[in-house]
Amino acid sequence: xxxxxxxxxxxxxxxxxxxxxxxxxxxxxxxxxxxxxxxxxxxxxxxxxxxxxxxxxxxxxxxxxxxxxxxxxxxxxxxxxxxxxxxxxxxxxx
Amino acid sequence: xxxxxxxxxxxxxxxxxxxxxxxxxxxxxxxxxxxxxxxxxxxxxxxxxxxxxxxxxxxxxxxxxxxxxxxxxxxxxxxxxxxxxxxxxxxxxxxxxxxxxxxxxxxxxxxxxxxxxxxxxxxxxxxxxxxxxxxxxxxxxxxxxxxxxxxxxxxxxxxxxxxxxxxxxxxxxxxxxxxxxxxxxxxxxxxxxxxxxxxxxxxxxxxxxxxxxxxxxxxxxxxxxxxxxxxxxxxxxxxxxxxxxxxxxxxxxxxxxxxxxxxxxxxxxxxxxxxxxxxxxxxxxxxxxxxxxxxxxxxxxxxxxxxxxxxxxxxxxxxxxxxxxxxxxxxxxxxxxxxxxxxxxxxxxxxxxxxxxxxxxxxxxxxxxxxxxxxxxxxxxxxxxxxxxxxxxxxxxxxxxxxxxxxxxxxxxxxxxxxxxxxxxxxxxxxxxxxxxxxxxxxxxxxxxxxxxxxxxxxxxxxxxxxxxxxxxxxxxxxxxxxxxxx
Numbered sequence: 001x002x003x004x005x006x007x008x009x010x011x012x013x014x015x016x017x018x019x020x021x022x023x024x025x026x027x028x029x030x031x032x033x034x035x036x037x038x039x040x041x042x043x044x045x046x047x048x049x050x051x052x053x054x055x056x057x058x059x060x061x062x063x064x065x066x067x068x069x070x071x072x073x074x075x076x077x078x079x080x081x082x083x084x085x086x087x088x089x090x091x092x093x094x
Numbered sequence: 095x096x097x098x099x100x101x102x103x104x105x106x107x108x109x110x111x112x113x114x115x116x117x118x119x120x121x122x123x124x125x126x127x128x129x130x131x132x133x134x135x136x137x138x139x140x141x142x143x144x145x146x147x148x149x150x151x152x153x154x155x156x157x158x159x160x161x162x163x164x165x166x167x168x169x170x171x172x173x174x175x176x177x178x179x180x181x182x183x184x185x186x187x188x189x190x191x192x193x194x195x196x197x198x199x200x201x202x203x204x205x206x207x208x209x210x211x212x213x214x215x216x217x218x219x220x221x222x223x224x225x226x227x228x229x230x231x232x233x234x235x236x237x238x239x240x241x242x243x244x245x246x247x248x249x250x251x252x253x254x255x256x257x258x259x260x261x262x263x264x265x266x267x268x269x270x271x272x273x274x275x276x277x278x279x280x281x282x283x284x285x286x287x288x289x290x291x292x293x294x295x296x297x298x299x300x301x302x303x304x305x306x307x308x309x310x311x312x313x314x315x316x317x318x319x320x321x322x323x324x325x326x327x328x329x330x331x332x333x334x335x336x337x338x339x340x341x342x343x344x345x346x347x348x349x350x351x352x353x354x355x356x357x358x359x360x361x362x363x364x365x366x367x368x369x370x371x372x373x374x375x376x377x378x379x380x381x382x383x384x385x386x387x388x389x390x391x392x393x394x395x396x397x398x399x400x401x402x403x404x405x406x407x408x409x410x411x412x413x414x415x416x417x418x419x420x421x422x423x424x425x426x427x428x429x430x431x432x433x434x435x436x437x438x439x440x441x442x443x444x445x446x447x448x449x450x451x452x453x454x455x456x457x458x459x460x461x462x463x464x465x466x467x468x469x470x471x472x473x474x475x476x477x478x479x480x481x482x483x484x485x486x487x488x489x490x491x492x493x494x495x496x497x498x499x500x501x502x503x504x505x506x507x508x509x510x511x512x513x514x515x516x517x518x519x520x521x522x523x524x525x526x527x528x529x530x531x532x533x534x535x536x537x538x539x540x541x542x543x544x545x546x547x548x549x550x551x552x553x554x555x556x557x558x559x560x561x562x563x564x565x566x567x568x569x570x571x572x573x574x575x576x577x578x579x580x581x
Binding site for chain 2: 008011015034035051079082091
């Protein structure tokens with residue numbers, strides 16, 4: 001199964017990345033090298049094996065769904081690229 | 095120049111507690127050392143000199159406190175871990191101007207223990223790499239040979255420790271990122287069990303794999319740092335609420351290795367291992383048997399599949415974790431975008447380096463509809479088999495031993511062209527992250543050909559850090575210290 005440069009462009013769009021046309025071929029080649037290597041897993045018989053998604057056993061611990069204020073608005077906004085002093089500002093949506 | 099920087103953390107701690115050295119003098123000596131060697135090593139992204147001196151003076155004003163085990167000790171923190179008021183860049187342009195308004199849990203614990211944070215150490219961008227060459231702020235070099243890599247992704251922390259720029263440091267380990275750079279730089283590095291140390295305040299890469307841990311020049315130094323940061327944190331839903339055994343007491347109690355069964359996995363000692371690495375690690379096993387340990391051959395049969403399973407899981411989790419960098423709340427934003435989607439794409443494409451983009455995209459691919467079962471689910475199944483391998487091996491022994499890396503530190507740029515080749519260099523470290531077990535990298539000598547440090551890896555059962563530190567402490571005393579790098 002080979003991933004084409006067009007497929008890489010589609011994946012990039014899903015990942016919210018833009019890959020320049022002249023880099024697409026190189027990316028596709030590396031992509032295929034990585035996926036070819038990963039195909040090694042096909043050799044392992046995993047019939048009936050339960051997937052392990054986290055090393056921590058047991059259910060996820062949840063906290064009470066209670067709002068709390070730990071930081072000031074100024075602190076939270078301080079690292080934002082653009083604000084109006086009270087909100088995050090983004091380009092026009094509609 | 096003051097020679098304070100050559101002391102161990104443990105030695106400095108005693109001098110501080112006895113009042114022979116002030117916290118300010120220790121911090122000033124550290125900053126002086128940083129200024130002297132940074133042009134060569136480039137271990138730091140940010141040095142928080144004025145802040146550190148102010149903290150040290152405040153400590154001196156209160157006087158030494160025996161209840162605070164790191165009182166006045168200058169330490170460094172990998173730049174993936176939030177320190178209030180200092181930039182947290184993750185080695186990436188996208189976070190170049192991000193300054194968190196909080197301390198990570200581990201940083202809070204360091205401060206409570208009395209440590210002085212002197213700066214943020216360099217790393218592969220978002221911890222994705224095995225060499226610290228993939229930082230947006232330029233590579234760190236190996237203090238043993240500036241033409242070589244320090245290992246990665248916690249290469250800045252390892253190099254800073256080895257070069258005497260701090261007395262200990264925190265790193266993070268997703269697939270070997272504490273143990274491998276510790277090995278390349280001749281330091282001790284401990285990756286604790288998954289869940290033992292809170293990840294709250296650490297920028298996530300592979301959330302089910304990441305773990306924070308100490309890097310230091312000696313085993314007792316690493317144990318002191320570990321003891322300060324280990325423990326339950328309700329803010330991290332994967333933090334495990336079990337008591338933390340006293341590693342220092344375990345170390346004091348173990349004077350030799352009598353009765354210890356060391357498992358030697360056949361798969362870790364085979365082909366592909368550089369002769370000088372094998373020789374140094376074998377000599378360490380000989381030293382262990384001379385201390386009373388017995389060697390037990392064991393098998394970890396799914397080792398050949400670990401790298402593939404690991405990268406599928408790590409990249410999948412990365413593609414999900416790194417979706418939050420959208421140029422809205424923090425980080426870089428491309429100013430030319432006219433509409434929202436375009437702003438996401440432009441900001442992310444400009445802000446992320448190539449390795450990060452590659453991993454996000456492969457992660458997106460393996461999680462996409464139609465491929466999820468073939469890649470991600472399959473990798474998670476292999477992950478369980480790998481954990482079962484460890485469980486079976488540990489029925490026959492107390493700890494496992496193997497090399498950390500098949501080779502010593504390679505020249506800068508040597509792995510640039512072939513990402514798969516670099517991924518394969520993590521073969522001995524990544525299984526442990528998949529299984530969530532603890533691992534320790536111990537310097538066991540210099541390679542006969544390269545003259546560069548070689549690390550031996552000690553692996554153990556979940557939450558067995560105290561025993562690993564105790565065993566490593568005996569071996570360290572038996573083998574003697576490495577010389578200091580000729581920097």
